[in-house]
Amino acid sequence: MKTIEFESQRVSLWYFRLALVLFILQVIMGLWLSINYAFTLPQELVNVFPFSTAREIHTNTLVAWMLLGFMGGTYYILPPECDRELYSTKIAYLQLIIFVAAAVTAVIGFLFGWTRGKPLLEIPFPLNALIVVAALLFIANVAMTIMKAKVKTALQWMLLGGVTFLALMYLFGMPFYRNLNTDYYYWWWVIHLWVEGAWEIVTASIMAYIIMRVTGVERQVVEKWLYVETGLFLFTGIVGTGHHYYWIGAPDYWLWWGGIFSALEPLPIVLMVVDTWMHVRERRNPIVNPLTWYYIVGLAIYHLVGAGLWGFMHTLPPVNRYTHGSQITVSHGHLAFFGAYALLNLTIFYFAMPRLKGITKYHDTAGRWGFWITTIAMFTLGLVFGIAGILQTYLERFLDIGYSTAQQTMMLWFRIAFGVGLIFLGGVLTTIWHLFTLKPSDKQPAEEVVVTPAANI
Amino acid sequence: MTGKTARLIFWLGTLISAAIFLWMTYDFHLQTPKYTHTDKLSEEVVAGKKVWHKYNCNDCHTILGFGGYYAPDMTKAFYRLGENNIASIVQHPEVMYKNSFRKMPQLGITEPETRQLIAFLRWTAEIDNRKWPPQDEKFVEAYKLRESQPQKLDKVHLVLQACGGCHTFEHQGRNVGGDLTEIANRITYDRQTLINYMINPQSVRPGVTMPPQDVSLQTAGTIADFLLSLKSHKEVSQ
Numbered sequence: 001m002k003t004i005e006f007e008s009q010r011v012s013l014w015y016f017r018l019a020l021v022l023f024i025l026q027v028i029m030g031l032w033l034s035i036n037y038a039f040t041l042p043q044e045l046v047n048v049f050p051f052s053t054a055r056e057i058h059t060n061t062l063v064a065w066m067l068l069g070f071m072g073g074t075y076y077i078l079p080p081e082c083d084r085e086l087y088s089t090k091i092a093y094l095q096l097i098i099f100v101a102a103a104v105t106a107v108i109g110f111l112f113g114w115t116r117g118k119p120l121l122e123i124p125f126p127l128n129a130l131i132v133v134a135a136l137l138f139i140a141n142v143a144m145t146i147m148k149a150k151v152k153t154a155l156q157w158m159l160l161g162g163v164t165f166l167a168l169m170y171l172f173g174m175p176f177y178r179n180l181n182t183d184y185y186y187w188w189w190v191i192h193l194w195v196e197g198a199w200e201i202v203t204a205s206i207m208a209y210i211i212m213r214v215t216g217v218e219r220q221v222v223e224k225w226l227y228v229e230t231g232l233f234l235f236t237g238i239v240g241t242g243h244h245y246y247w248i249g250a251p252d253y254w255l256w257w258g259g260i261f262s263a264l265e266p267l268p269i270v271l272m273v274v275d276t277w278m279h280v281r282e283r284r285n286p287i288v289n290p291l292t293w294y295y296i297v298g299l300a301i302y303h304l305v306g307a308g309l310w311g312f313m314h315t316l317p318p319v320n321r322y323t324h325g326s327q328i329t330v331s332h333g334h335l336a337f338f339g340a341y342a343l344l345n346l347t348i349f350y351f352a353m354p355r356l357k358g359i360t361k362y363h364d365t366a367g368r369w370g371f372w373i374t375t376i377a378m379f380t381l382g383l384v385f386g387i388a389g390i391l392q393t394y395l396e397r398f399l400d401i402g403y404s405t406a407q408q409t410m411m412l413w414f415r416i417a418f419g420v421g422l423i424f425l426g427g428v429l430t431t432i433w434h435l436f437t438l439k440p441s442d443k444q445p446a447e448e449v450v451v452t453p454a455a456n457i
Numbered sequence: 458m459t460g461k462t463a464r465l466i467f468w469l470g471t472l473i474s475a476a477i478f479l480w481m482t483y484d485f486h487l488q489t490p491k492y493t494h495t496d497k498l499s500e501e502v503v504a505g506k507k508v509w510h511k512y513n514c515n516d517c518h519t520i521l522g523f524g525g526y527y528a529p530d531m532t533k534a535f536y537r538l539g540e541n542n543i544a545s546i547v548q549h550p551e552v553m554y555k556n557s558f559r560k561m562p563q564l565g566i567t568e569p570e571t572r573q574l575i576a577f578l579r580w581t582a583e584i585d586n587r588k589w590p591p592q593d594e595k596f597v598e599a600y601k602l603r604e605s606q607p608q609k610l611d612k613v614h615l616v617l618q619a620c621g622g623c624h625t626f627e628h629q630g631r632n633v634g635g636d637l638t639e640i641a642n643r644i645t646y647d648r649q650t651l652i653n654y655m656i657n658p659q660s661v662r663p664g665v666t667m668p669p670q671d672v673s674l675q676t677a678g679t680i681a682d683f684l685l686s687l688k689s690h691k692e693v694s695q
Binding site: 033036037040041042043046047050051052053055056113115116117118119122154176178179180181182184185187220223224225227228230231232234235236237238239241242244245246247248249250251253254257261321322324325326327329330396397400401402403404405407408411 | 458459460463464466467468469470471473474475477478481482484485486488489492493495498503506507509510511512513514515516517519520521522523524525526527528529530551557558559560561562563577581584585586587589590591592595621625628629632633
C-alpha cells in the first residue's frame with residue numbers, strides 16, 4: 001500500500017522532529033519552574049537564572065513547537081487535499097530554517113537577558129521580523145498550492161484562512177504601547193484570538209482532514225460540521241475576548257459581553273466531541289492503528305475538559321474576580337494547552353509520521369504507555385494546580401492572608417506538582433522515543449479501503 | 458442541514474461577532490483616557506514601563522492579573538508597599554528577602570530606573586479597574602485615608618496599612634520584617650526612639666535593612682504608641 005501520495009509531503013517530517021525536540025525542552029523548563037516553586041533556591045543561582053527567564057523559555061518553546069506542528073501538519077495534508085505537490089519544497093525548508101534559527105537565537109538570548117519582557121511575546125524585534133518573514137513564506141506557499149490546485153475544497157480555504165488569521169494577529173503584539181491597559185488589550189488579540197480563534201480553526205480543519213482520512217466518512221458531512229464548528233468558535237470566541245478585559249480598566253459592558261460570549265465558548269467544542277464520536281461510530285474503514293484513534297478521541301474529550309469546562313468554571317466575572325491571576329489560571333492553562341493543542345500535534349504526528357516512514361501498521365506498546373502516562377499525569381497536574389489555586393483564592397482573597405503566607409501554605413501541592421511533573425516527563429520521553437523509532441507491527445492488516453480526500457468530493 | 462446553511466452559519470457567526478468586537482474596540486479607545494487617566498501618562502511613566510519590560514518583571518509578577526504567578530501582583534503595589542519599600546526591594550532584594558522561602562534576583566536596577574519604575578507603578582495603581590485585586594483594596598483605601606485624614610484612623614488599621622507591606626500582625630500582612638507583636642516584645646526602645654527608628658532606621662541601628670518610612674511625625678507617633686501597647690506585660694513608658 002502507498003503510504004504517502006505526494007513526495008513533497010516529506011517536508012513535514014523535519015517540522016515534526018524539531019517540534020518534538022522543543023517539546024522536551026519545554027517540559028524540562030516546566031520542571032525547573034516547579035522546583036523554583038517547591039524549594040528555596042540560593043540567591044546566587046536566582047541572580048543568574050531567575051524564574052522569569054525559565055518561564056519565558058517554557059512558554060516560548062510551547063508556542064514554537066505548537067506552530068511547528070501546525071505548519072508541518074498543514075504541509076502534510078495540503079498535497080493530497082489539493083491533489084498536487086506543494087508549490088515549493090524549497091520555500092518550506094527555507095521557512096523552517098528561518099523559524100528555527102529565530103527560535104534558537106531567542107532562547108539563547110533569553111539566557112543573557114535579551115528580551116522584550118512581555119509575557120509569551122518576549123522575542124525581541126529583529127527576531128520577530130524573522131518570524132514574520134517565515135510566516136509570510138509559509139502563507140505564500142500554502143496559498144500558491146491551493147490556487148494552483150484543480151480541486152477546490154472548503155477545507156483548503158478554512159486552513160488558509162486559519163493560518164492567515166493566526167499570522168495577522170501576531171502583528172498586534174509587536175509594537176511598543178505606552179499605555180499598559182492598551183498594551184494588554186492588544187496582547188489578548190494575539191493570545192486569545194490565537195487559542196480561542198485562529199488555532200481552533202486550524203485544529204478543526206486538520207482534525208476534519210484526519211477524521212475523514214481514517215474513518216472514510218463522506219466529505220460533505222465532515223465539511224458541514226467544519227463550517228458550523230468554526231462558525232461557532234469565531235462567534236463565541238471573538239467577542240469572548242472580553243473575558244480578559246474585566247480588570248484592566250475598561251467599560252462595564254465588557255463584563256456582560258465577555259462573560260456571556262465566553263460562557264458559550266464550550267459549545268463548539270461539545271460539537272467537536274459529538275462529531276468525532278459520530279464519525280468514529282459510522283466509520284467505513286477498519287481500525288488499523290488503535291493508538292491513532294486513542295489520540296483522536298482523547299483530543300476531543302481533553303479539549304472539552306481542559307479548555308471548555310475548566311475555562312467555563314472561572315469565566316464569569318463574579319468568579320473570575322477571585323480566581324484571576326492565581327494558580328487556577330495555571331491549572332486551566334496547562335489543561336487547555338495540553339488538551340487542545342499538544343494532543344492535536346501528537347495526533348498529527350501519529351497520523352503522519354508512520355505514513356512518512358512507509359509504515360501502515362506500527363508497533364504501539366511504548367506509544368500506549370506514553371499516551372496514558374502523559375494524559376493521566378497532566379490531568380493530575382491540572383487537579384493539583386487547581387487545589388493550590390482554590391487554596392490561594394481562599395487564603396489570599398477571602399481570609400485576607402498575605403501572598404507569602406498563602407504560598408507557603410500551598411507548598412505541599414507545589415511539591416506534589418513537581419513529582420507529577422517528573423512522571424509527565426517520563427511519559428513525554430516515552431511518547432517521543434516511540435515516535436522517533438516507529439517500527440512496523442508484526443501483524444500487518446488486510447488492505448485498507450482508502451477513500452482519498454481529493455477523490456472524495 | 459444543508460451545506461449552504463452551514464456556510465451561512467459560519468459567515469453570519471464570524472461577521473456578527475467581529476462587528477460587535479470592532480465596535481467595542483473603537484469605544485474602548487474612546488474611553489481609555491478616562492479609565493487610565495492618560496493625562497498623567499508622563500514620559501517618566503513610559504520610561505518606567507520600559508524598565509518593567511527590560512528586567513522582565515512580568516514573568517514572575519502579574520500586573521492587572523497577567524504574567525507570572527511566582528510573585529505578588531503589582532497592579533496596586535504602589536499603595537501596598539509605598540515608594541520607599543518598592544525602592545528597597547527593587548535595589549536590594551537579596552537583603553530584603555534574606556530569610557524568605559522565595560527569592561527575588563538582584564537585577565542591577567539603577568537609581569534613576571527605580572524612580573521611573575515607581576512612577577510607572579504609581580500610574581498603574583491609579584487605573585480604575587473595578588478594584589482588582591480584591592485583597593489589595595484595603596491598602597488602596599488605607600493609603601487614601603492616610604493622605605486625607607490621618608487623625609481619624611483606627612490604630613490597627615493604620616499600623617497594618619503602613620507596616621503591613623513588610624510586617625505581619627495577627628497573621629495579616631507580608632512576613633518580610635517579622636511579626637509586630639514579637640517585635641514589640643523584643644524591643645527596648647522608648648516612644649521617641651521608635652519614632653526616630655521609623656523615620657530613619659539607620660540613625661538608631663546602623664546596618665539594619667528596614668528602609669526609611671515616608672510617614673508624618675504624627676502617624677509615626679500613633680504607630681509607636683500602638684507597638685508599645687502590644688508588649689505583653691504592658692511596660693509602657695509614657
